[in-house]
Each structure stands twice: as C-alpha cells, then as structure tokens.
Amino acid sequence: MSAPDPAKIQKFRAQLHQEWTGDATVTAWRKWHAHIAAFTRGATDAILEAAQLRPGLFVLDLASGVGDPALSIAAKIAPSGRVTATDLGPGMISLAEELARKRGITNIEFREASAESLPFADESYDVLTCRFGAMFFPDLAKALRESLRVLKSGGRAALVAWGTKEQPFFSATAGILLRHVPEPPPPPDPEGPSPYMFGERDRLRHALEAAGFASVHEEARIVNGHWAGTPEEYWEQFSEVAAPFRPLIAQLTPEKKATAVAEILAALKKFWNGRELNMPLEIVIGTGMRP
Ligand SMILES: C[S@@+](CC[C@H](N)C(=O)[O-])C[C@H]1O[C@@H](n2cnc3c(N)ncnc32)[C@H](O)[C@@H]1O
Numbered sequence: 001m002s003a004p005d006p007a008k009i010q011k012f013r014a015q016l017h018q019e020w021t022g023d024a025t026v027t028a029w030r031k032w033h034a035h036i037a038a039f040t041r042g043a044t045d046a047i048l049e050a051a052q053l054r055p056g057l058f059v060l061d062l063a064s065g066v067g068d069p070a071l072s073i074a075a076k077i078a079p080s081g082r083v084t085a086t087d088l089g090p091g092m093i094s095l096a097e098e099l100a101r102k103r104g105i106t107n108i109e110f111r112e113a114s115a116e117s118l119p120f121a122d123e124s125y126d127v128l129t130c131r132f133g134a135m136f137f138p139d140l141a142k143a144l145r146e147s148l149r150v151l152k153s154g155g156r157a158a159l160v161a162w163g164t165k166e167q168p169f170f171s172a173t174a175g176i177l178l179r180h181v182p183e184p185p186p187p188p189d190p191e192g193p194s195p196y197m198f199g200e201r202d203r204l205r206h207a208l209e210a211a212g213f214a215s216v217h218e219e220a221r222i223v224n225g226h227w228a229g230t231p232e233e234y235w236e237q238f239s240e241v242a243a244p245f246r247p248l249i250a251q252l253t254p255e256k257k258a259t260a261v262a263e264i265l266a267a268l269k270k271f272w273n274g275r276e277l278n279m280p281l282e283i284v285i286g287t288g289m290r291p
Contacts, residue, residue, distance in 0.1 A: 012138035019243035021089030028240035042223025050158035057126040059083040063133025067096030086113040115143040128157040144211030151290040163282030164199030172267035180260040204286035213288025227277035231268035
C-alpha cells in the first residue's frame with residue numbers, strides 16, 4: 001500500500017464529520033434504530049461469533065453508532081466483562097447510552113473517540129470489534145495500527161463491513177439513484193473510504209496484515225436482512241439514514257426523483273412477500289490477532 005496523501009485524508013475527514021455527526025444523521029438514526037438493528041441482526045450475530053466472546057473479557061467497540069454491536073456484546077461478557085463503546089461524534093453515541101440505560105445494561109461505558117487516535121493505553125483490551133465502521137475511516141491504516149496498539153498480546157480484532165456494491169442493499173437503492181442524478185459523483189478514490197470498499201476480495205485481509213495483525217482471516221458471507229415493513233418504509237429509512245447517499249437524492253428534481261423512487265420500489269419489491277422484505281446481505285468478516 002502506498003503512503004496515504006495527508007491532504008486527501010483531511011478531505012475525507014471533513015466529509016466524514018459532515019455526513020456522520022450532523023443533525024440529519026442523528027435524527028434519522030433516532031427514528032429508525034430499532035428497525036435497523038433488526039434488519040442487520042445477521043451482521044451482529046456474525047461479529048459476536050467472530051469475536052469469540054466469553055464472560056470477563058474487556059472489549060472495545062469502534063464506531064459504535066447507536067450501539068450495535070456494543071449493547072449485544074455487553075450481555076455476552078457479563079457480569080465481569082466490560083465494553084467501551086466509542087464513536088466519532090456525541091450524537092450517535094448519546095443514543096446508544098440512552099438505550100443501554102433503558103435496557104438496564106451496566107457493564108458498558110461510552111466515549112467520543114476517533115478510531116484513528118484512540119484515547120486508551122496500550123494493551124488495554126482483550127477484544128476489539130467494529131461493525132460497519134472501518135469502510136468510513138479516512139486513514140484506515142492508522143486506525144488499524146491504533147486497534148493493534150490497544151489490544152493485549154493474544155487479543156483479537158473482529159470487523160464486519162459491507163461486501164460488493166453489486167448486492168441489492170446498494171444496487172436496488174443507491175445504484176438506481178446514481179443512474180438518475182444529473183451530476184454523478186466521481187467513483188470513490190481507490191485508496192480512500194467507500195461503503196463497499198471491502199467488497200474487493202482480500203482488501204480487508206491485506207489491511208489487517210499490513211497493520212501487523214497475525215492469523216488474519218477474511219470471509220464473505222450472505223446473511224438475511226429481515227425488514228418487518230413495506231418497501232416504501234424501507235426506502236424512507238434508507239433515504240434518511242444512509243448519510244453518504246443523501247446528497248444524491250438532494251440533487252434530483254421532483255420529476256426525476258419520482259422516476260427514480262418508482263424504479264427503486266420495483267427493485268425492492270423483488271424481496272417483498274406481501275408482509276415483509278427479506279434481502280440477502282453480503283457482509284465481509286475480517287479477524288486477526290495481536291501477536
Ligand atoms: C454505518 S454507522 C455504523 C454504526 C454501528 N456500528 C452499526 O453497525 O450500526 C457508521 C458509524 O461509524 C462512525 N465512524 C465513522 N468513522 C469513524 C472514525 N474515524 N472514528 C470513530 N467513529 C467513526 C460514524 O460516526 C457512524 O456512527
């Protein structure tokens with residue numbers, strides 16, 4: 001991997017803050033968090049399994065958003081284990097804290113923290129997890145080196161990301177939008193973050209190895225995305241929640257938007273049985289150990 005360009009990384013950071021810490025994102029996740037947690041339950045199960053959790057472990061969850069998988073991890077490592085849930089901005093993580101309080105989860109703490117410069121001592125954690133976060137890190141190599149640093153020797157990292165952009169999660173939504181926008185964005189920088197960057201086979205494995213992880217393993221897996229609602233509700237949620245794609249929708253005239261949404265709903269209806277949507281989700285699971 002070539003050395004990252006600092007100016008580009010700065011640009012990615014500015015975009016990341018705008019997309020993920022703004023009011024529109026936090027409000028949307030507040031509205032839809034329970035639906036999203038159910039829809040992505042397969043990805044949570046995959047990361048819980050890959051992390052090899054047991055009671056008593058100290059776990060750091062990066063980019064925890066509104067608490068997935070940190071809240072589920074807390075239950076697996078209770079009563080003596082503890083999880084630290086972290087996120088870039090205060091908005092998402094404050095909702096995670098609220099949910100933990102409501103559910104009576106006490107073996108968890110919450111910290112605002114960038115994955116690229118973690119405010120934790122060397123060798124503090126047994127396990128590090130990150131679900132649907134690593135593909136947004138402006139300097140992935142730095143974040144993975146930080147992850148290695150805070151793990152104890154023999155500690156384990158387990159990351160889950162989206163797979164290819166050809167899967168319906170993207171192709172039935174953002175893929176259709178991209179065909180209708182007057183000014184499609186340039187393709188993602190091959191060295192920069194993008195929601196589907198780990199769809200490229202072995203990319204996550206190589207990134208973990210380059211950071212110094214040992215016994216690295218990468219697996220692509222299909223899990224079921226179950227949405228207990230209509231395609232229209234699913235689209236409403238996607239359009240509000242998926243921060244990187246909202247600017248595309250904003251570009252459309254009302255007429256173009258109506259055409260694009262009709263196509264999106266037709267594509268989503270392929271997964272609709274009249275009561276619920278069941279969409280195959282391709283995820284990539286990466287694991288590695290601190291030597
Ligand atoms: C798609 S959400 C995923 C959240 C949660 N882990 C989940 O699976 O539902 C992406 C999250 O990554 C966080 N994030 C992105 N880059 C980050 C970074 N460099 N450091 C910490 N958090 C970051 C965002 O703030 C956002 O909450």
